[in-house]
Amino acid sequence: MKYPIAFQELIYYLKKLPGVGTKTAERYGYFLMNMDEEILQEFGNAIINFKENIHHCKICGNLSDGDYCDICQDQSRDISTICIVETSKDLFAMENIREYRGSYHVLNGTISIIDGVTLDDLNIKTLYDRLESVKEIIIATNPTSQGETTALYLAKVLQRYPQIKVTRIAHGLPIGSNLDYADELTLLKSFEGRKEM
Ligand SMILES: [Zn+2]
Known part of the structure; x- marks a missing residue:
């Protein structure tokens, strides 16, 4: 049996995380499926936006919200x-x-x-x-x-x-x-x- 395409896709990306194999990815997938739609939406947005909004400090290289x-x-x-x-x-x-x-x-x-x-x-x-x-x-x-x-x-x-x-x-x-x-x-x-x- 195969999972629906959307679920397979989710598992594919979850497995990109360190230490996450197929079994864990499936478990996370089921967990996310039961999550509140609104939180899931915010979760997705956080993933989309975080790279754009995180900077490296111009002095020390630490992660920061702004230049420093x-x-x-x-x-x-x-x-x-x-x-x-x-x-x-x-x-x-x-x-x-x-x-x-x-x-x-x-x-x-x-x-x-x-x-x-x-x-x-x-x-x-x-x-x-x-x-x-x-x-x-x-x-x-x-x-x-x-x-x-x-x-x-x-x-x-x-x-x-x-x-x-x-x-x-x-x-x-x-x-x-x-x-x-x-x-x-x-x-x-x-x-x-x-x-x-
Ligand atoms: Zn700094």
Whole structure:
């Protein structure tokens, strides 16, 4: 037996999401079928519109509603410290530990030698414009091989700025894991135990 075309189509797109196989997609499909028409309409609109309405902060690359993100607009943040993360998701994980009051720079990716992605392909140019008054840069890329490679390249490039102390978050995080999967205490310990590169 085959599902109606409209349902098949829905399943096809649901399966594009990470971790969603046929069974899960079917389950979501049935769930959506029973959802209130109005909410479904809003859900659809949110999907259509969100890309258009989400911007990358012109200073740090974080996701934002406008040209600049909330953190870059917050006068109380210390701009002499920059924490470099891979994605906005990692930035949110760092924010959740409520310890860090500096600013961020979001690379929006990692170096990948296999895929030919270099540092210049990442959101890096705007970082150089910010370095004048910076005292410390904390490299908080993930403890994966790509994250470590990116950290090494960054540290090398930042050697050109001897006035900046470059630190790397400690290895309390399991190798191969992501910042946003770490529990807050582990991430806090990793942050506090950061070492100079
Ligand atoms: Zn920003």
